[in-house]
Amino acid sequence: MKPTVAASSPQLLRTLNARHILEYAWTATVFTASDLMAATGLTRATVIGLCDDLVQRGWLAELGNARAAGIYRKGRPARRYALRDQAGxxxxxxxxxxxxxxxxxxxxxxxxxxxxxxxxxxxxxxxxxxxxxxxxxxxxxxxxxxxxxxxxxxxxxxxxxxxxxxxxxxxxxxxxxxxxxxxxxxxxxxxxxxxxxxxxxxxxxxxxxxxxxxxxxxxGGGREVDSFIALLVGEGIGAGLMIDRRLVRGRRGGAGEMRFLDYVDGVRSANGLALMARQWGIEAIRSGHLPADSLLAKLDPDTLTESEVTDAAARGDDAADGILNRLAERLARICIVLGDLLDVERVIVGGAAALSLPTVIDRAARLIAASDDPTAPDLVPSALGREAxxxxxxxxxxxxxxxxxxxxxxxxxxxx
Missing domain, CATH: 3.30.420.40 (ATPase, nucleotide binding domain)
Structure with a gap:
């Protein structure tokens, strides 16, 4: 016999039912007791009692009844509720x-x-x-x-x-x-x-x-897929791993760290695309091998940005275009390795590179699509920009x- 558990069971059950009602309220706009009954399987008396409690506690607002709102004409008017979305x-x-x-x-x-x-x-x-x-x-x-x-x-x-x-x-x-x-x-x-x-x-x-x-x-680019990687690429690379719709953090929170790239041929570091675009651009400018009419050669290596490399490539500079191709090959290789490791459906690229190097993402996506790797994921840019x-x-x-x-x-x- 467990009298303590028995004594607390009604309160525990009431708490669980109240949570179910709040979970429904978060996904609905205006709802009635009948809506809650259908969604939770609870009786009308239980629903009304819990709603009254949640109204008193400040979580729900009781609105005018359905008849007063002009949407209910026969029988007992339905009580209408809504989440108090500015309660906190x-x-x-x-x-x-x-x-x-x-x-x-x-x-x-x-x-x-x-x-x-x-x-x-x-x-x-x-x-x-x-x-x-x-x-x-x-x-x-x-x-x-x-x-x-x-x-x-x-x-x-x-x-x-x-x-x-x-x-x-x-x-x-x-x-x-x-x-x-x-x-x-x-x-x-x-x-x-x-x-x-x-x-x-x-x-x-x-x-x-x-x-x-x-x-x-x-x-979001991950709404319709079960497993994807959110890749933040700028100065460095970081990955958020959503596997079977669950975020994977790892024992110490390091599941998405990309230090393993130090050992991947053709990558050899976790440096981001923005950083590598500048680094390769500076090396090309200071090499002295660029033609005199090169747009890239006319840029200041001390203040060079990845956007300037992209702009030079868009205006026909061969050296700058070659840098974008190298970046695309690097990104494609990273995505294919991640696909082999985690069998994800999609890699979504966000961070600074999604805004300043969109051409690189597009080229990398084409390289991945053309590969014969059966686990190669789709590659798409994030639509969330800097707000992700x-x-x-x-x-x-x-x-x-x-x-x-x-x-x-x-x-x-x-x-x-």
Whole structure:
């Protein structure tokens, strides 16, 4: 006999049923008790009682009945409900290595406020050129405060904060040490920094958040496939692995790290396309072998950007076009190796390269399609642009709130 369990069972069952109703409310607009009965299998009395409780707790709003709304004419008028989508807010922060942004959204994910700030011209191959930990913490707070001010919501209504960083993240929200110190610099105690601002705070790898966005956003490239990789390609390469519709993180959060590319012929590093475009462009300019009329030769190697290489190729420069071909071969090789390892249906390329090097993605996609590798994935550019990580951060924060909604109290401060 287990009297403790028996005594608590009615309350446990009520909590589980309340969660089912809230889960339905998050996917619906306006709904009735009959809608909930059909979706959950609960009795009318149970549904009405739970809805009354959720209205009292601030999660649901009871609207005018169906007859008053002019959509119900016979019999007992149906009571109508809706999620109070502004009962609280979430914040998604993209703490990138060269730019930070913050987005405040309501419980439907609608953006209420946004702010962003450039850090400095930097690259991960030179850690001395990156903003220090104090600066990164200050800037994370700065974009957070600015987005909150634009949203005009009270900080006490924040339910969840999710922060994306370009480093592996373990279960404690920390980044493991690496030889350069880059990972820990990218995550300088951000979980601790924001812990006092919301009851639910998490730090996550930026490529993982991009994968969440590609799966959940209406414009995401992963909505209609079960297994895909969100590849963030800029100065470096990071991968968010969505396998059988589940995000794979690994034991220490490093499942999407690409250091294994050091051992892949034709790649030999995890340097990103933007970095390699500049590096190869600078080498070509300084080689002295470019023809006098070369557009690439006229560019300043000290300030060269990947976009300038792309522009030179588009205007007919053979050397610049050759660099784009080399980049495409590199990207295609990476995608084919990933396809062989993980048997994914699609690789979605986001990050800086999706905007500055679209020709490379297109050429790589053609190389992959022409290969005879049976596990070669489709390759597509991300349609989410620079907002992928921030969008994923908002969605991740919302998922945390949905999981623990009944522990939260709308309309009151949830932070001790």
């Amino acid at each position: 807010v979430v914040v998604g922060i993209d703490a990138g290595h060269d730019q930070m942004s913050a987005t405040v959204a309501d419980l439907r994910g609608r953006v209420l406020g946004h702010a962003e700030e450039r850090i400095l011209a930097s690259s991960p191959e030179s850690i001395e050129r990156l903003a220090d930990a104090t600066t990164r913490r200050r800037m994370a707070r700065s974009v957070f405060d600015a987005a909150l001010a634009e949203s005009q919501v009270d900080a006490s209504t924040i339910f969840g904060i999710s922060i994306g960083v370009p480093s592996p993240i373990d279960s404690a929200g920390e980044s493991p040490p690496n030889r350069s110190g880059f990972w820990q610099l990218m995550n300088p105690g951000l979980l601790e920094l924001f812990a006092g601002y919301a009851p639910l705070v998490s730090v996550e790898n930026d490529a993982n958040l991009a994968a969440i966005a590609e799966q959940s956003s209406s414009h 990580v921030g969008t994923g951060a908002v969605e991740h924060a919302l998922s945390l709130v949905r999981e623990r909604a009944l522990e939260l109290r709308p309309g009151t401060s949830n932070v001790a």
